[in-house]
Structure formats: C-alpha cells, structure tokens
Amino acid sequence: MKTFKNPIIPGFYPDPSICRVGEDYYLVTSTFEYFPGVPIFHSKDLVNWQQIGHVLDRPSQLNLDGTPNSRGIYAPTIRYHEGIFYTITTFVVSATGARKNFYVTATNPSGPWSEPNWLEDAPGIDPSLFFDEDGRVYYTGNRVPPEGPQYPKHVEIWMQELDLEKKQLIGPKYSLWDGALKQIHAQEAPHLYKINGYYYLIIAEGGTGFTHSVTIARSKEITGPYEVCKTNPILTHRHLGRNYPITNVGHADIIETQNGEWWMVCLATRPYGGHYRNLGRETYLVPFIWEEGWPVVNPGKGIIELEMQCPDLVETRWGTEPACDHFEGSELGLKWSFIRTPKEDFWSLKDRPGYLRLKTKKEVITEEVNPSFVGRRQQHMNFSVRTKLEFSPLNEGESAGIVLLQNHNYQLRVEYGLHENQSSIRLIRRSNGQDELLAIQPITTDLLYLKIEAIGQAYSFYYGTTPETWNLLREDVDGTILSSDVAGGFVGAFIGMYATSHGQESCNYADFDWFEYVGY
Missing domain, CATH: 2.60.120.200 (Jelly Rolls)
Known part of the structure; x- marks a missing residue:
C-alpha cells in the first residue's frame, strides 16, 4: 500500500481550490498582501504538486498599495469550462474590510491570465463559480442576511447568475443557506456541484480558528430549499482537542478522479511548541466516499491523518527543487x-x-x-x-x-x-x-x-x-x-x-x- 504524507503543500498555502482537466489537476491558494498573487500548482496524482505560475503576476492585475496586513487576496476558486480556466477571488482592500470581487481567465493555466473582471454589487468574500448543465453560470459567495444577522458573525450563502458575455451578475439574488451549525458563525467558502441529480453546497463554518469545519447541504433545485446533511459537520478536528497534531480543519473543495475516486482538499494547521502556528494554514488531502447521497470523509475515522493511502493514480513526481x-x-x-x-x-x-x-x-x-x-x-x-x-x-x-x-x-x-x-x-x-x-x-x-x-x-x-x-x-x-x-x-x-x-x-x-x- 503506497501512502502519502500530509500536508500535500506545506507552509502558508491556505484556502485551496481544485479542478481537473482530463488527467491533470490544478490547485490555487490565497496570498493576502503578498505579490505575485494566487500561486497555481499542477499535479497528475493529487499528491505531488509543482508550481507552474501565479494567476495575478502583473501590477495591472493586482495593486496592493496601502493594503493592510492580512488583507488583500482571499480564497480563490479555480474552475475549467469549455477550454477556459476561471479563477475568481476577493480583494479585501482596506483595514475596514472593504471588498471587491473579480475573476480572471486563461486558456493556459500557467498564464498569462486576463486583466480582472470586476463584479458590481457582489458583497461578501470567498466567491465561487458553478457551470450548470444548461449552460448557465452561477456565482456564490457569503453576505450578511438581508433581514440582518441573528447572532454575531451570522452570514449566509447567496447566489446570482453570471453573464459571461457582459461579465456582470444578472437577475435576482437568492439566499441559499445559512449553515448547519446555528450560532457557530462565519458561514463562508461556498462551492456548488451537481452530482447524481442533486445540487450540493459545501461551505466552511466556525471561523478559521480551532472551531473550523466543513458542512454540506443538497437540493434538487439550484435555488433551494437545501436539505441539511444530518451528519454535519462532515469534517472537523475541533473535537480532537488542541494537542492533536492537525487542527483548524476547514475550507474544502472536492474533485472526482478519472478513476471514479473522490477526494477533498482543505486547509489545516500543524501547531508546534504549544498552540503556535508559524507555518500558517496549509493544504491537505483526504478521501471520501458517498453513502446514501452524502459524503463520508475518510471512512471509519472521519479525520485527516498525517499519513494516508495514496489515490488510485499513477505516481508522478516532479524534479526536486534545489535547496x-x-x-x-x-x-x-x-x-x-x-x-x-x-x-x-x-x-x-x-x-x-x-x-x-x-x-x-x-x-x-x-x-x-x-x-x-x-x-x-x-x-x-x-x-x-x-x-x-x-x-x-x-x-x-x-x-x-x-x-x-x-x-x-x-x-x-x-x-x-x-x-x-x-x-x-x-x-x-x-x-x-x-x-x-x-x-x-x-x-x-x-x-x-x-x-x-x-x-x-x-x-x-x-x-x-x-x-x-x-x-x-x-x-x-x-x-x-x-x-x-x-x-x-x-x-x-x-x-x-x-x-x-x-x-x-x-x-x-x-x-x-x-x-x-x-x-x-
């Protein structure tokens, strides 16, 4: 049995998002105030990753002048549709949290990527794109509920159609879901998928700290109502205690391999010397299966492990980078x-x-x-x-x-x-x-x-x-x-x-x- 070691991308590479094109996998992560923005990685086996570029590598794409510490580029999502790669993300531009959402495109994932397409009236953070079977494209993000928050940091996931020709959001905004774990707060990182006739909505809840988690809901209609999975959260480590070697698990994206396996990438941290996380939030990989229409992550254990069985893919190693x-x-x-x-x-x-x-x-x-x-x-x-x-x-x-x-x-x-x-x-x-x-x-x-x-x-x-x-x-x-x-x-x-x-x-x-x- 071949195994791999987590994290698959160590160090400050948080908020991973993944897509597959044939037998190739591409992954992006957040960069906050650092430039170039949004590193993009390539893999053939989900375990060995090689950086092939940055999505935002020109000053015309990303002007971080005056951007405070831990602001800047948040939570990109990468998707592929009909020969074009899309990366959508949030630019938090100020200490007060002023936010602007935009997407860029490319035909080659290593670049060059387009200039930003800024989206008007797109509140919140962590945008994602979903390409439906009927050709329509949808934007999801989070926002304060229109009727107001019911508790501190109460937000909801919302959706609106995206017109790719006009490069703007169109039509009504829909409130989809405000999470499975009421009072836990900070519903964010939404990703929509259509699998076996259901629309699945995966989000993060509990903030980016120790109570971070992954939850899921589904619906036969994209606008809802969404049925909440009774086994939520489908992934968290908060019940394992602060001394467990992997903590702060959340912010997930999923992918099906060409061989029919399902895998999840997410962020987590490795505290050391006490609950100190110098390495930042890193990128991890964990398998899951479907049972009665719901994901079961790492069956029999339900957690991420530092060493796990490799995907059923041909191992492809890249050349070791010189020290x-x-x-x-x-x-x-x-x-x-x-x-x-x-x-x-x-x-x-x-x-x-x-x-x-x-x-x-x-x-x-x-x-x-x-x-x-x-x-x-x-x-x-x-x-x-x-x-x-x-x-x-x-x-x-x-x-x-x-x-x-x-x-x-x-x-x-x-x-x-x-x-x-x-x-x-x-x-x-x-x-x-x-x-x-x-x-x-x-x-x-x-x-x-x-x-x-x-x-x-x-x-x-x-x-x-x-x-x-x-x-x-x-x-x-x-x-x-x-x-x-x-x-x-x-x-x-x-x-x-x-x-x-x-x-x-x-x-x-x-x-x-x-x-x-x-x-x-």
Missing part, C-alpha cells in the same frame, strides 16, 4: 514573493549576474509598505537558512540581512549596517510594534555569511566572514512571535532578504550571492 538558489536565472523562481506590489525596480538579477541585488529603499519592513524584501514561506518546523551577503553600508541607517517575518509588527531581523557611526551586526526582535535589540556584534566587512537554525520554536543566529566558520550571535530565541496566534491575522511566516536606508534616500545596494533553505 540553494544561486540567482543564476533571468527571473526569480516561483517560490519568491514580495510584500505588496513592487512599483519600482528595487531588485535585479542582471546588474550583477549570479547575484540578487536589493536596493536600500527608504521604506522599512516595520511599516505596511512595499519594502526592499524578497522572501519565501517557512515550510518546516525545523529548518536552516544560510546566505552570502556583500554589502558596504555608507550612511547611517543603511542595513541589509535576513528577516523572519510574520507581519510588520512581529518579526526577527538579523541586519548588518551602520548605526551610530559604527558598523555592526544586530539581531532585533519586533513584537507588538516595538523593536528590542537582542544582540549586537561590532564588525567591519564587505562580505558576510548569515545563518539561522530553527529547532521547533528555538531560533539560533550565526554569522561569519569565511565559508562555514560560524560565530554565534544569539541562541534559542523564542520564535512564537512568528505565529498568527501571537501576531494576529491569517498568514504564515516568511523568510527573506532585506535592505533598507530607514527613511533616507539612498543609492546603495546589497548583493546576495545565494540563499539556501533546508527543511528537516
């Missing part, structure tokens, strides 16, 4: 992200071939701006990061180094720069918006090696001026500030390279020769 990026290509790899949309060329792979050059922008990573930062997701509980940095600080406040980032108010930074006319390496912990100097090492050099090793929530920091000769800067720093359980919000931790001039105009730059991430 070390030597920046020898003409473009950054797909794993790299920016904070918000870059509007200027603050980074380059061409100015010094074989190096990633970051300009010392005046923007700082402690504000909700677009700093000179290039990062990747933390994907393991235990990992090490190393980089080779060439940098000569010329003016007060210029610095460069590595950042472990949860958001602008919670982070760990190891920086080499000029402070009070003295060049030094500094380790700074930022918590609740306040910087604390944990370690400082005066040093003058043009070349620096930096290393971070994390064993669970213990993060240790090292530096050196020659290869593989490491000096301890600070050992066993508490990493729990990199969890949303401390910092708030919805994102997972990022690790990346950073340069700044701390509010001053600067023509300086930092060159990173390579960046290595090893998880274990």
Whole structure:
C-alpha cells in the first residue's frame, strides 16, 4: 500500500481550490498582501504538486498599495469550462474590510491570465463559480442576511447568475443557506456541484480558528430549499482537542478522479511548541466516499491523518527543487514573493549576474509598505537558512540581512549596517510594534555569511566572514512571535532578504550571492 504524507503543500498555502482537466489537476491558494498573487500548482496524482505560475503576476492585475496586513487576496476558486480556466477571488482592500470581487481567465493555466473582471454589487468574500448543465453560470459567495444577522458573525450563502458575455451578475439574488451549525458563525467558502441529480453546497463554518469545519447541504433545485446533511459537520478536528497534531480543519473543495475516486482538499494547521502556528494554514488531502447521497470523509475515522493511502493514480513526481538558489536565472523562481506590489525596480538579477541585488529603499519592513524584501514561506518546523551577503553600508541607517517575518509588527531581523557611526551586526526582535535589540556584534566587512537554525520554536543566529566558520550571535530565541496566534491575522511566516536606508534616500545596494533553505 503506497501512502502519502500530509500536508500535500506545506507552509502558508491556505484556502485551496481544485479542478481537473482530463488527467491533470490544478490547485490555487490565497496570498493576502503578498505579490505575485494566487500561486497555481499542477499535479497528475493529487499528491505531488509543482508550481507552474501565479494567476495575478502583473501590477495591472493586482495593486496592493496601502493594503493592510492580512488583507488583500482571499480564497480563490479555480474552475475549467469549455477550454477556459476561471479563477475568481476577493480583494479585501482596506483595514475596514472593504471588498471587491473579480475573476480572471486563461486558456493556459500557467498564464498569462486576463486583466480582472470586476463584479458590481457582489458583497461578501470567498466567491465561487458553478457551470450548470444548461449552460448557465452561477456565482456564490457569503453576505450578511438581508433581514440582518441573528447572532454575531451570522452570514449566509447567496447566489446570482453570471453573464459571461457582459461579465456582470444578472437577475435576482437568492439566499441559499445559512449553515448547519446555528450560532457557530462565519458561514463562508461556498462551492456548488451537481452530482447524481442533486445540487450540493459545501461551505466552511466556525471561523478559521480551532472551531473550523466543513458542512454540506443538497437540493434538487439550484435555488433551494437545501436539505441539511444530518451528519454535519462532515469534517472537523475541533473535537480532537488542541494537542492533536492537525487542527483548524476547514475550507474544502472536492474533485472526482478519472478513476471514479473522490477526494477533498482543505486547509489545516500543524501547531508546534504549544498552540503556535508559524507555518500558517496549509493544504491537505483526504478521501471520501458517498453513502446514501452524502459524503463520508475518510471512512471509519472521519479525520485527516498525517499519513494516508495514496489515490488510485499513477505516481508522478516532479524534479526536486534545489535547496540553494544561486540567482543564476533571468527571473526569480516561483517560490519568491514580495510584500505588496513592487512599483519600482528595487531588485535585479542582471546588474550583477549570479547575484540578487536589493536596493536600500527608504521604506522599512516595520511599516505596511512595499519594502526592499524578497522572501519565501517557512515550510518546516525545523529548518536552516544560510546566505552570502556583500554589502558596504555608507550612511547611517543603511542595513541589509535576513528577516523572519510574520507581519510588520512581529518579526526577527538579523541586519548588518551602520548605526551610530559604527558598523555592526544586530539581531532585533519586533513584537507588538516595538523593536528590542537582542544582540549586537561590532564588525567591519564587505562580505558576510548569515545563518539561522530553527529547532521547533528555538531560533539560533550565526554569522561569519569565511565559508562555514560560524560565530554565534544569539541562541534559542523564542520564535512564537512568528505565529498568527501571537501576531494576529491569517498568514504564515516568511523568510527573506532585506535592505533598507530607514527613511533616507539612498543609492546603495546589497548583493546576495545565494540563499539556501533546508527543511528537516
């Protein structure tokens, strides 16, 4: 019996949505304030996934200027119909939660994707598309019930027809369902399907925290009324306790394989070192069957497991991605992200071939701006990061180094720069918006090696001026500030390279020769 390990996509890849085209599977996830937006993955066997691009990879598609932490792109849905891929999502544009829903299209899932088609009078979040057998297309999302909420965070699932030629919603809005678990709150993430003559509506309830869950209802008519499954929730882990290794299970999408098996992708988290989730919400895979017209998830157990039996599909592995990026290509790899949309060329792979050059922008990573930062997701509980940095600080406040980032108010930074006319390496912990100097090492050099090793929530920091000769800067720093359980919000931790001039105009730059991430 072949098995696979969950999560199938580790690290901050939440709110998965999936579609199948023949023997190929495509999956997208949320990105919030990070750019490019909405990574898209390809698989042949539902277990091994390869990123093939981003859905929103141009500033014209996604302008994140001024977007607060944990706002931005929420819960995309991907669907395929008659030769065209559709991805629909929500752009939460402000701290007050102002929302705009839009969809984009492509004939090739790796892109290019179209410019956004913005939908008017489409309240709520988590939009999805359903293509019915009669050729009509429907939009589903959530909203406050028209008659008003009956309890805190009471929302309902609503539906309206979408005219693909006019690219707008048309006709009446229909209230479909306000969930199976009254008072649980936060009904969201709706997906409609038609299976064996029934319209099935799968949603998430209970919020994105510990009480997250998946529920389902069905109807013979798309507009309802919807019959509630008596075994709801069909998937949750909240009854297993906070010490169970997989928690916060919810936000599901389902797919039937070409061999007739049914599988569900959903999000969940792996707390460690206590109930801390530095890795963010990850993508998981679990099988289900149909009994008397209703899903039974992982029969006999009803939960997601860290190791499960593989789908009945031919295993297709992709080439292993190198642990070390030597920046020898003409473009950054797909794993790299920016904070918000870059509007200027603050980074380059061409100015010094074989190096990633970051300009010392005046923007700082402690504000909700677009700093000179290039990062990747933390994907393991235990990992090490190393980089080779060439940098000569010329003016007060210029610095460069590595950042472990949860958001602008919670982070760990190891920086080499000029402070009070003295060049030094500094380790700074930022918590609740306040910087604390944990370690400082005066040093003058043009070349620096930096290393971070994390064993669970213990993060240790090292530096050196020659290869593989490491000096301890600070050992066993508490990493729990990199969890949303401390910092708030919805994102997972990022690790990346950073340069700044701390509010001053600067023509300086930092060159990173390579960046290595090893998880274990």
